Amino acid sequence: MNEGMSVIDVTGLTKHYGEVRAVRGIDFTVEEGEVFGFLGPNGAGKTTTIRTMLGLLNPTAGRATVLGADSTDEPAMIEAKRSIGYLPANPAFDDGATGREILDLHGSIKGEQRREELLELFEPPLDREVRDYSSGNRQKLGVVQAFMHDPELVIMDEPTSGLDPLMQQRFNEFVRAEREQGVTVFFSSHVLSEVRRVCDRVAILRDGELVTTEAIESLLDRSGKFVRARIAGHVESDAFNGDTVHGFERTLIEDRAEELLAATDFESDADVVTEVRFTYTGDINDLVTDLASYSFVDLDVEEAPLEEVFMRFYGPGEPSERTARGQNGDAAPAGGDGNA
């Protein structure tokens, strides 16, 4: 790779499937040593972009280079692939082969300098046939094969989707350590909390178009917190308002109030519990001050779902659908991320 050239350079990339325009004129670059998040709801075109970058799909227009190799130039791509690791969205292997046989094959073709070290971190059952693997084990085998040849660039499509929370955490630590070693990491996700933990910059894709590319901090500053509180007593409908409160909803719970209150330790003679839900985009300290005047039965403060962030900052795509998905938690942070 030439000095000063971006590790990934995507220019005007467009991919149509017949009438369907999956990706439309995308531009972005990824620099050496960056952890770059490629964020967007399911169906936004993330996988199409990644598979075009890797030469699995031919671009309809525009171009993509990885480690200086044009994705449509096969000899250049073969050379580049010696230094690229790839983990697809649903890593699939020959059912009848064992994990060991698959790693042996990959090792014999692309190298396996880091195989043993990776197998200590992620432990797929090597002597079992892949047909008996859980999706988590398949994902672990995928991670090992993606990093085993000590690549300069690793491209991953929804890498933590099949992993349990503990393994997700181990994976995040692993990616951070890789960045320290100078590895460039590009990965896609539909979960904001996942990319915020490890990424330097993110690109946001929606309906096949790039909405923005920015540093993760500035995105997080604007994304806000989703607050859901059950408060002892009656709360007025204008109790939380102002520019920093969005989508305020209030429900009075009267029939089960006694039961709910009994489940807490503090004394209260309230005969009603008020549930409030809103997204908060102001200073988190102001939020704590505002909340301090209430007595709580329950309080959740978590990262706003990606869909809500999109809707608020980049305008509604198809409003009804997006609201519904935001509400029923389809795109909400996966469990375990409820950081107050």
Place this chain on the structure above:
Amino acid sequence: MLELARYEARRRLRGTVYLTVALTLLAGMYIATFPSLATDVDLDQFIDQMPEVFRELFNIATMNTIEGFLSAELYSIGWVLLLGLYVAYSAATLIASDIDRERMDILLSLPMSRARVLGEKFLALLVPIVVVNAVLPLVIYVGTIVIGYPIDPVNLAVVHLLAIPYLLACGGIGLVLSVVTSRSTIAQRGALVAIFGLFLFESLTVIADYEQLGAIAPMRYFDATAVLVDGSYDWAGGAILLGGTVLLVGASMLYFRRRDID
């Protein structure tokens, strides 16, 4: 080099053992029934009453000798049709099923060309083809000695040698179907229809006096009856089959190189 071919070859070993055992049983069954047929019935009288289409389909010259009997029964059905179907079906899964089951993404992340991936996968088909054609002549030779109707070992070896390019050509047909579709079930069914269709077509063109049309069918160039009954070896036919295989594999490589994996 050939790391993928070796991996694929190892994965074909178990299936190859099953296939060899099944064909050994089939051959043994035919060989074991021959003595009683040869003494009790004049099969050629029976053949004369058959419609021409059957004689042409199964390449029947005579059934009163072990050579004619095996050609008509074991080779025309077991090799030309069943093994041809097996190899074409296997080849049809080579690319399409990896795309269909989303395995191709990781396979193509390896630093090797698509042409090489395809070539090495195809090469691994030689495992069942070669093993079957190395083991079965021994089985058949010993079997015919046991029943007291020994077959000429040189002719037998030549039949199995010429079967290899024939089966490779069937594989080439399956391979083409495997790269033009991403649905393995379509490729597999297409391969079965193609081989069975060509098998019928080749015989019908002979009967209908449009013999030159049947020249596109690989069955035209592999004639076990001619080798075993007449001792005439069609080396040119073998060369045509190999040439056809090269063309089919080359065309598959060209197409596979350019296509979207979706």
